[in-house]
Amino acid sequence: METPVYPAHNYLSNGHGLKSWLLTKDHKRIAILYLISISAFFFLGGLFAVGIRLELTTPQGDLFQPDTYNKFFTLHGVIMVFFFLIPSVPAVLGNFLIPPMIGAKDLAFPRINLLSWYIYVIGGIFTLFAIVAGGVDTGWTFYTPYSSASSSTNVAATALGVFIAGFSSILTGLNFIVTIHRMRAPGLHWFKLPLFVWAHYATSLIQVLGTPVVAITIVMVFAERAFGFGIFDPQRGGDPVLFQHLFWFYSHPAVYIMILPALGVISEIVSTFSRKRIFGYSFVAFSSLAIAVFGFIVWAHHMFVAGITVYAAMVFSFLSFSVAIPSAVKVFNWSATLHRGSLSFEAPMLYVYGFFGLFLIGGLTGLFLATLGTDIHLHDTYFVVAHFHYIMVGGAIMGYLGGIHFWWPKMIGRMYSEFWSRISAILVFVGFNLTFFPQFVLGYMGMPRRYHMYPDEFQVLNVLSSGGAAVLGLGYLLPVIYLVYSIKYGEVAGNNPWGASGLEWRTQSPPLTENFLEVPTDIPEAYEYTPKVIREAKLV
Amino acid sequence: MHGHDHAHHPALQHHFSTMSQQREAGVLGMWVFLLTEVLFFGGLFITYTLYRMWYYEAFAAASKSIEITPGLINTVVLIGSSLTMALSVRASQTNQRKATVNWLIATIILGSVFLGIKVYEYADKFEHHHVPGPSFQFASEHGAEGAAHEAAPAEGGHEVTMGPDQLQRTTQIFFSLYFVMTGLHALHMIVGIVILFIITWMAHKGRFDSEYHAPVEMTGLYWHFVDIVWIFLFPLLYLVERHN
Numbered sequence: 079m080e081t082p083v084y085p086a087h088n089y090l091s092n093g094h095g096l097k098s099w100l101l102t103k104d105h106k107r108i109a110i111l112y113l114i115s116i117s118a119f120f121f122l123g124g125l126f127a128v129g130i131r132l133e134l135t136t137p138q139g140d141l142f143q144p145d146t147y148n149k150f151f152t153l154h155g156v157i158m159v160f161f162f163l164i165p166s167v168p169a170v171l172g173n174f175l176i177p178p179m180i181g182a183k184d185l186a187f188p189r190i191n192l193l194s195w196y197i198y199v200i201g202g203i204f205t206l207f208a209i210v211a212g213g214v215d216t217g218w219t220f221y222t223p224y225s226s227a228s229s230s231t232n233v234a235a236t237a238l239g240v241f242i243a244g245f246s247s248i249l250t251g252l253n254f255i256v257t258i259h260r261m262r263a264p265g266l267h268w269f270k271l272p273l274f275v276w277a278h279y280a281t282s283l284i285q286v287l288g289t290p291v292v293a294i295t296i297v298m299v300f301a302e303r304a305f306g307f308g309i310f311d312p313q314r315g316g317d318p319v320l321f322q323h324l325f326w327f328y329s330h331p332a333v334y335i336m337i338l339p340a341l342g343v344i345s346e347i348v349s350t351f352s353r354k355r356i357f358g359y360s361f362v363a364f365s366s367l368a369i370a371v372f373g374f375i376v377w378a379h380h381m382f383v384a385g386i387t388v389y390a391a392m393v394f395s396f397l398s399f400s401v402a403i404p405s406a407v408k409v410f411n412w413s414a415t416l417h418r419g420s421l422s423f424e425a426p427m428l429y430v431y432g433f434f435g436l437f438l439i440g441g442l443t444g445l446f447l448a449t450l451g452t453d454i455h456l457h458d459t460y461f462v463v464a465h466f467h468y469i470m471v472g473g474a475i476m477g478y479l480g481g482i483h484f485w486w487p488k489m490i491g492r493m494y495s496e497f498w499s500r501i502s503a504i505l506v507f508v509g510f511n512l513t514f515f516p517q518f519v520l521g522y523m524g525m526p527r528r529y530h531m532y533p534d535e536f537q538v539l540n541v542l543s544s545g546g547a548a549v550l551g552l553g554y555l556l557p558v559i560y561l562v563y564s565i566k567y568g569e570v571a572g573n574n575p576w577g578a579s580g581l582e583w584r585t586q587s588p589p590l591t592e593n594f595l596e597v598p599t600d601i602p603e604a605y606e607y608t609p610k611v612i613r614e615a616k617l618v
Numbered sequence: 619m620h621g622h623d624h625a626h627h628p629a630l631q632h633h634f635s636t637m638s639q640q641r642e643a644g645v646l647g648m649w650v651f652l653l654t655e656v657l658f659f660g661g662l663f664i665t666y667t668l669y670r671m672w673y674y675e676a677f678a679a680a681s682k683s684i685e686i687t688p689g690l691i692n693t694v695v696l697i698g699s700s701l702t703m704a705l706s707v708r709a710s711q712t713n714q715r716k717a718t719v720n721w722l723i724a725t726i727i728l729g730s731v732f733l734g735i736k737v738y739e740y741a742d743k744f745e746h747h748h749v750p751g752p753s754f755q756f757a758s759e760h761g762a763e764g765a766a767h768e769a770a771p772a773e774g775g776h777e778v779t780m781g782p783d784q785l786q787r788t789t790q791i792f793f794s795l796y797f798v799m800t801g802l803h804a805l806h807m808i809v810g811i812v813i814l815f816i817i818t819w820m821a822h823k824g825r826f827d828s829e830y831h832a833p834v835e836m837t838g839l840y841w842h843f844v845d846i847v848w849i850f851l852f853p854l855l856y857l858v859e860r861h862n
Contacts, residue, residue, distance in 0.1 A: 184633040186643040252650045260643040261633075290654045294661035298798060306751030307794035308787075309665065314750075315788040320668060324661055592632075 082572030084491055088588040103188035104591050109174035111195050116162050123157035126150045131544040139531040147530035148215035155218030160240050161202055163474055164247055167339035171481045172278045174489060178582035179272050181263025181598040186256040194249035201243030208232035222310040222321040226302035234303050241296045244289045251285030254278050265601045272580050272604055273362050277342025280366035284331045292328035319384055326377035334373040336470055338366055340477025341408055344430055347484050348412050350578040351427040352419025355605040358411040365404035372401045382453050391450055398448035405441050425499035429480030432507035436472025461521025464514045472510055487575045491588040492568030498560045505553030512546025579606050629830040641832045648836040652843050659847055662799050669791050675780045676788035681858035688735045689856045699728035700845045707838040710831040715824055722818040729811045736804050750790040796855055803851060806844045813837050
């Protein structure tokens with residue numbers, strides 16, 4: 079194989095200076111803008127997590143005042159959920175990859191795409207303002223009447239920040255839906271699309287249908303705080319539980335906004351590094367849609383002890399179990415794809431192997447919580463904290479990092495250190511389990527969440543957890559170093575360093591501003607790894 | 619690259635192959651946006667439904683206290699503006715530049731009339747202390763000096779069970795929803811009028827023709843949506859138990 083040459087003309091060299099970035103309409107540059115800003119929020123959110131884990135190394139509340147601790151977990155949650163996890167895979171990888179994957183020059187609405195980034199930044203500024211002005215202590219869930227009437231912290235600014243950022247998410251989803259419907263290259267029909275695109279389509283539906291509901295809910299809370307209106311105010315006959323219904327109607331599906339795109343990433347990586355077509359393509363494709371639909375009818379499982387009727391609880395418990403079916407379809411099909419594949423162990427695939435273990439544990443412990451009887455015992459304990467971190471960190475972030483490592487050569491045109499990337503993947507996996515597995519035990523033993531002190535007998539497990547968090551933090555910091563280093567010093571990657579079959583690998587790395595010199599016409603089946611194709615396309 | 623063989627329409631953006639692809643993308647985008655809007659207002663409608671079931675009497679009494687005439691006029695004005703909007707879309711599709719501009723201006727005027735009447739209605743609420751909050755007054759006013767409006771709480775089929783105290787508290791929920799719902803609707807009207815000004819200016823400059831008129835069409839979709847929201851708001855807020 080000849081040594082690849084770094085292309086002189088590409089989207090990164092097309093325009094220099096800050097202005098060429100801040101006014102860009104190129105989906106790839108907007109993806110980079112998102113990458114930089116969500117990484118900043120990720121490490122800020124991580125900083126609050128460091129504070130939480132430091133406080134919890136000792137049973138006494140000796141590092142922070144209780145009020146400060148409340149602000150720490152609130153801000154950790156708000157930043158990680160609304161400013162990192164929700165935009166993460168769609169706004170960075172989806173933005174960058176959906177057009178080339180479907181043979182398009184750009185998303186359908188490039189200006190709206192840039193607008194969505196600015197809206198995100200404005201939402202972020204409101205939240206940063208709330209932090210600087212003294213923080214907020216309601217928990218990321220903003221439950222009323224505490225948020226609407228009692229809390230004296232900066233609820234309004236934070237809520238407004240979340241409200242604004244929501245529109246960035248809506249616009250991204252809208253852009254993807256229209257792009258996937260209207261911008262596919264001729265001959266690229268739905269069942270030739272990469273599963274990454276299917277996953278983003280399902281995600282976009284949730285963004286478009288769910289986000290406006292939390293937006294209007296925030297408007298109502300804001301109206302209570304700002305104008306003295308009373309919609310959820312029990313003193314005037316308002317119902318705080320109604321707030322919870324409206325909040326979770328979005329915020330449960332929001333979990334699938336975080337995890338579905340990551341599941342799409344996994345499908346791409348598994349297929350590439352097994353050198354096999356994904357097993358049961360259409361099942362995996364439709365399972366994304368099924369997860370999106372089921373996601374909308376399970377919200378009240380967050381409220382089993384909030385005073386809903388036992389009949390409602392039974393129905394929601396049953397429906398919550400049903401989410402396990404499409405999730406299991408995916409996991410089984412990936413396993414079947416691995417079976418007798420030519421597996422390899424590059425960094426992206428290491429993240430995927432890690433993902434399998436963590437997503438499995440996260441998913442199965444979800445069943446404990448969907449069960450009414452066990453949920454009464456486990457509700458609001460560290461078991462819940464561990465469960466959703468296994469899904470949202472173990473699932474979504476592992477997928478996100480796997481995707482970043484997989485497509486980094488495409489985005490930047492250069493390779494990162496193979497050695498250090500494997501080290502970091504292993505550190506993340508080990509550190510993650512060390513951090514969160516003890517929390518399952520703690521929760522089962524009865525340690526409630528959101529307290530800054532605990533009985534002495536919980537200390538060993540808490541110290542383990544804090545130690546694990548240090549390892550995890552190191553695992554997250556390493557990629558920043560070697561990825562940034564690779565931008566300048568990495569080896570030139572070439573069009574298709576992994577020998578993958580997707581359309582995005584047919585163009586140069588980094589791609590041209592218009593992605594392709596000519597709109598691709600000979601569209602292959604998705605994940606074609608037959609020996610003939612591998613030979614002809616020189617994939618190996 | 620596409621379409622070297624025929625001249626590009628000046629409005630064709632670089633990433634679309636044809637004008638029809640561009641138009642279809644825009645219109646689909648607008649429909650998806652309206653879907654978002656339906657769920658945005660949907661959160662309010664579900665909240666309204668729940669509280670109306672719980673506090674029907676308060677909703678009926680509060681609704682009766684609202685002057686019906688301005689709301690009725692506004693309903694007619696808004697339906698009229700939807701007609702002028704539809705006519706401007708039609709005119710733009712048939713290359714009638716002058717008519718497009720005139721119908722758009724008519725839409726702007728009707729929209730502004732609606733907002734003007736809304737301002738009058740809001741002022742009326744302030745005057746009568748019907749704005750939720752510390753200075754809110756409902757029960758006492760309707761007990762003592764109920765002459766201004768038809769004061770009696772719900773009668774007829776419904777049992778009167780709410781004391782003045784409870785009425786004072788729960789009617790605040792009605793008026794909170796009244797202001798959030800009509801306020802957000804009015805905000806959508808204001809945004810719509812701003813967009814209409816831009817579109818009118820573009821139409822005046824002769825930007826639209828039978829091949830390129832998607833912006834007028836999309837503005838029309840948005841305007842009709844805002845109109846339909848009002849068609850639901852009017853009976854829900856003004857017409858609770860007007861029959862007796």
